[in-house]
Amino acid sequence: MFRLLEDDRGRMESTVTIEIDGYPVIARIGETVASALLREGASWSRTTPVSGARRAPYCMMGVCFDCLMLVEGEGLVRACQTLVRAGLKVQRQTGPRKVGPSC
Amino acid sequence: MLKPDLLIVGAGPAGMSAAIVAARAGLKVVVVDEQPTPGGQIWRGVEANAGTSRGRALGSQYCSGLATVRAFRECGAVYWPSTRVWQIEPTLGTYVTGPGGTRVIAPRLVLIATGAQERPAPFRGWTLPGVMTVGAAQILLKNPGSVPSEPVWIAGCGPLALLYAHQLIRMGGAVAGFLDTRPSTPLRESLRLAGRAVLRSSGELAKGMSWYAGLRHRAGRYVPGVVDLQALGTDRLEGVRYRTAAGRLAEIRTSLLLVHEGVLPELHTARSLGCEIQWDAGQAAYRPVLNEWGECSHPDILIAGDAAGIGGAEAAVHRGRLSALRILQRLGKVAAEPGMTEESCRAALARALALRPFLDRVFRPRGEIFAPDDDTIVCRCEELRVRDLRTVLAGSVGPNQLKAFTRAGMGSCQGRQCGLTVAALIAAAEGRQMGEVQPFRVRPPLKPVRLCDLAGLADEGLSS
Numbered sequence: 194m195f196r197l198l199e200d201d202r203g204r205m206e207s208t209v210t211i212e213i214d215g216y217p218v219i220a221r222i223g224e225t226v227a228s229a230l231l232r233e234g235a236s237w238s239r240t241t242p243v244s245g246a247r248r249a250p251y252c253m254m255g256v257c258f259d260c261l262m263l264v265e266g267e268g269l270v271r272a273c274q275t276l277v278r279a280g281l282k283v284q285r286q287t288g289p290r291k292v293g294p295s296c
Numbered sequence: 297m298l299k300p301d302l303l304i305v306g307a308g309p310a311g312m313s314a315a316i317v318a319a320r321a322g323l324k325v326v327v328v329d330e331q332p333t334p335g336g337q338i339w340r341g342v343e344a345n346a347g348t349s350r351g352r353a354l355g356s357q358y359c360s361g362l363a364t365v366r367a368f369r370e371c372g373a374v375y376w377p378s379t380r381v382w383q384i385e386p387t388l389g390t391y392v393t394g395p396g397g398t399r400v401i402a403p404r405l406v407l408i409a410t411g412a413q414e415r416p417a418p419f420r421g422w423t424l425p426g427v428m429t430v431g432a433a434q435i436l437l438k439n440p441g442s443v444p445s446e447p448v449w450i451a452g453c454g455p456l457a458l459l460y461a462h463q464l465i466r467m468g469g470a471v472a473g474f475l476d477t478r479p480s481t482p483l484r485e486s487l488r489l490a491g492r493a494v495l496r497s498s499g500e501l502a503k504g505m506s507w508y509a510g511l512r513h514r515a516g517r518y519v520p521g522v523v524d525l526q527a528l529g530t531d532r533l534e535g536v537r538y539r540t541a542a543g544r545l546a547e548i549r550t551s552l553l554l555v556h557e558g559v560l561p562e563l564h565t566a567r568s569l570g571c572e573i574q575w576d577a578g579q580a581a582y583r584p585v586l587n588e589w590g591e592c593s594h595p596d597i598l599i600a601g602d603a604a605g606i607g608g609a610e611a612a613v614h615r616g617r618l619s620a621l622r623i624l625q626r627l628g629k630v631a632a633e634p635g636m637t638e639e640s641c642r643a644a645l646a647r648a649l650a651l652r653p654f655l656d657r658v659f660r661p662r663g664e665i666f667a668p669d670d671d672t673i674v675c676r677c678e679e680l681r682v683r684d685l686r687t688v689l690a691g692s693v694g695p696n697q698l699k700a701f702t703r704a705g706m707g708s709c710q711g712r713q714c715g716l717t718v719a720a721l722i723a724a725a726e727g728r729q730m731g732e733v734q735p736f737r738v739r740p741p742l743k744p745v746r747l748c749d750l751a752g753l754a755d756e757g758l759s760s
Contacts, residue, residue, distance in 0.1 A: 194445060194551065196444075197440065198442070198467060221440040223332075223439060224440035228439070236425060243678060246679070251423075254413065256413045257676065274330060
């Protein structure tokens with residue numbers, strides 16, 4: 194849904210690769226998981242616990258909780274408040290959260 | 297346990313400005329903020345962007361935040377970024393979780409400077425991937441510098457929608473069309489307010505008019521008087537159907553729609569402490585009941601910036617300073633800067649707020665957003681439609697009972713997206729004014745907390 198501006202595309206030295214559901218995603222250092230996700234073709238972040246409907250980041254400022262994703266080492270967190278780092282593994286949250294170790 | 301004189305929640309214009317005055321005067325100040333860098337939403341990423349082409353495109357008002365951020369960095373306040381406050385007790389014991397783990401802070405006074413959020417305005421399909429707020433898109437513009445991949449459709453009412461369109465076009469993006477949901481303002485009232493606005497802040501007014509003119513000129517299409525929206529699609533947005541006040545129905549194809557219906561003060565933090573609120577009809581929003589210093593119904597809590605009532609960044613700076621001056625007075629200190637007086641702050645605040653009555657009136661949200669139809673999801677978290685609330689609404693129960701019966705407001709966002717609409721539906725069902733209906737009671741924690749964060753309190757000696 195989104196693309197980086199022309200003047201920023203060349204700055205490869207400031208990028209890292211993260212994994213979303215096992216697929217590599219190139220992200221800019223200093224951006225959030227949600228903002229990297231929104232440049233992907235499938236930019237949804239979770240399915241809801243009630244109906245299983247897809248949701249994507251909506252507010253980007255931490256108040257809507259539609260970007261909840263499973264982040265390695267952190268558990269279920271708001272992707273719009275989570276900064277990328279090299280090798281970070283992220284999974285879309287499908288349905289209700291299962292009980293299990295997360296941090 | 298940290299025991300500062302002052303805890304400030306939020307490092308936007310108000311929080312930073314208050315911290316600078318308080319720390320320079322010798323108070324021990326702790327500032328916690330959810331973002332990784334200072335600036336709030338308005339000056340988000342300003343340290344990285346100022347002086348670059350992106351900064352120039354975002355505008356001089358944006359870049360002017362750099363001076364405040366720099367002064368804040370150097371003022372001596374303890375600053376905890378990427379940290380969320382999840383509970384403040386009435387005795388001011390405050391629980392926060394951030395990169396340093398979970399900590400407890402026991403300040404003498406608290407200043408809430410948590411800013412604003414966009415007004416939730418439900419319509420059919422607004423939960424589909426591809427529907428986002430204009431504020432969200434503006435955040436992406438500031439960091440990492442993302443723009444919609446295709447010319448974008450914007451629907452809304454409010455200065456932010458116009459500002460975003462203006463910034464996007466300057467940065468090389470394109471607006472496919474603008475569905476203007478602004479209701480028309482009665483002519484006589486517009487002229488009266490415009491006249492006053494011209495006298496007080498002609499520069500700001502001219503800037504806004506130029507955004508409007510630019511938008512009407514540069515957007516592929518401009519549709520005034522839109523009263524109803526419907527997002528179409530199953531797994532993601534595929535199109536938008538809209539209706540105008542004149543009754544015209546039309547449909548567009550798009551995979552991204554940005555919506556905006558103004559902003560609301562962040563009230564969760566204050567209300568969790570029992571701070572009194574009131575309905576502000578002019579701003580179509582609840583706001584805290586405050587005196588001229590930002591003091592609220594809780595004796596040791598002050599509120600500044602947009603969390604005190606929408607006023608914009610410039611007003612937030614002066615409200616932050618005024619609250620800090622009051623805090624200094626209460627703790628027996630004086631401001632270190634010679635020019636930092638109550639009189640100068642009040643004069644500057646009045647100037648900053650001069651255009652506000654005009655903006656509030658001209659961008660007053662249309663009534664339709666408070667009365668969505670039966671098929672519209674109200675509570676995004678629990679996926680409850682207006683229809684699901686109808687039977688309970690008929691029983692005259694009030695928001696907290698409605699929450700217990702239906703789960704509206706019980707999901708992850710804790711009513712931040714449905715609270716206003718539910719209050720409006722109750723008011724309408726019972727024939728009461730918004731001021732007579734209180735929104736949901738706020739329950740701890742303010743933000744979801746993991747069990748391991750709670751367990752981390754053991755390090756603070758509070759596990760028992």
